[in-house]
Amino acid sequence: MNKSVVILGASQGIGAALVDHFAQMADTTVIALSRNLDKMSGRFLQKNVRxxxxxxxxxxxxxLAQINLEGPIDILINNAGLLINKPFEQLSHQDLTESYQVNVIGIMEATQALLPQLATDAxxxxxxxxxxxxxSLKFAGLAAYSTSKAALCAFTELFAEEYKATSLRMxxxxxxxxxxxxxxxxxxGYIxxxxxxxxxxxxxxxALHNGAFFNGKIIPVSSSNP
Ligand SMILES: NC(=O)c1ccc[n+]([C@@H]2O[C@H](COP(=O)([O-])OP(=O)(O)OC[C@H]3O[C@@H](n4cnc5c(N)ncnc54)[C@H](OP(=O)(O)O)[C@@H]3O)[C@@H](O)[C@H]2O)c1
Incomplete structure (x- = not known):
């Protein structure tokens, strides 16, 4: 069955690896989104990647209205993220707002904007x-980053509650x-x-196989510290 997968934060790191992974599936269309279009267009030459x-x-x-993505989107991976590593007392207003804008607000707004294009069981x-x-173990310097990531966890639980009467899963x-x-x-230096x-x-x-078994769950995926 044809699947449509949207990946936010796709130009490098885990997001780019996700694009490569899904692009190997012949029956899958991958939508790669990030700020650096040249980097993505240069790297993703597969026919099923846009x-x-x-x-x-x-x-x-x-x-997103300008991009006007076609639905139905089966999988949305909200992977974009920003890490600012600074001692707490040196965090500026801009550091804090940027961290929350990218790691929480932008993800929530992208999810909102894409709702009409999501498959009923996305x-x-x-x-x-x-x-x-x-x-979990915490690291000095990550107050802006880790608190914003905790907010993303809370959003997950709230979304699942608000949409529990539907087949959408988050x-x-x-x-x-x-x-x-x-x-x-x-x-x-850390490997x-x-x-x-x-x-x-x-x-x-x-993303492909566990939507039927989990909803609103916060799942640690780690074999090490951090
Ligand atoms: N690597 C780790 O050890 C680790 C551990 C825990 C969690 N994570 C999380 O995993 C996710 C991917 O991390 P990564 O390590 O692959 O990071 P990365 O190499 O820094 O990649 C981050 C991605 O997010 C995109 N992004 C950043 N700001 C954006 C914005 N304003 N609008 C749109 N896209 C934006 C970047 O693309 P552009 O610059 O092109 O926009 C990039 O593709 C993040 O959410 C991160 O917090 C990573």
Whole structure:
């Protein structure tokens, strides 16, 4: 059966690996969204991948209206994220608002805007972090990032409650360390046990096969600290 998959934050790291993974499935159309259209267009040459520029720190509704994606979308992976690593007392108003804009508000607005195009039984997977998972080990410098990721977890529970009478499903994966540009910048020298391709395979399988079994769940996905 033909599937349509939308990936937010697709230009590098886990999002780009997700595009590569889904693009291997001949019966799947992949919509790749991020700010860096040139990077995506240069990397994703597969026929079943379409790339569009979207900045979720901007007017998300207007941008998505212009792109005018065709539905029905079966899987939406809200993977875009921003990590600012700074001591708490040095976090500026802009650091805080940018973190929440990208990691929470932009994701919520993109989900809102895409609702009319979602398949009735679409599975929305939010990509959070172990840092936003209650009771996990916390790291100094990640107050803006980890609190915003915790808000994304709460959004997942609220969305599932609000749409419980429908067949829409939303779940949240709290990832541990994956070897990406974001991780290298936050933890220089640390070698993660998981590659973007490995994590993409897990996320894709979860998105494809677990919507019927989970809804509104916050799931830690980690074999290490962080
Ligand atoms: N790597 C880890 O260890 C780890 C651990 C836990 C959770 N996570 C989460 O996993 C997700 C992917 O992380 P990653 O490590 O692959 O990070 P990454 O390499 O920094 O990639 C982040 C992606 O988000 C996109 N993005 C950032 N700001 C955006 C904006 N304003 N509008 C649209 N797209 C935007 C970026 O694309 P553009 O710059 O082209 O816009 C990029 O494609 C994030 O949500 C992250 O918080 C990662």
């Amino acid at each position: 790339c569009y520029r979207l900045d979720i720190a901007g007017e998300v509704q207007n941008q 599975h929305i997977v939010n990509i959070s972090s172990m840092g936003g998972f209650q009771g 779940n949240c994966l709290c990832l541990g360390a994956v070897q990406t540009e974001m991780l290298s910048a936050a933890f220089p 993660a046990p998981t590659s973007p391709a490995e994590m993409a395979q897990f996320i894709a399988n979860f």
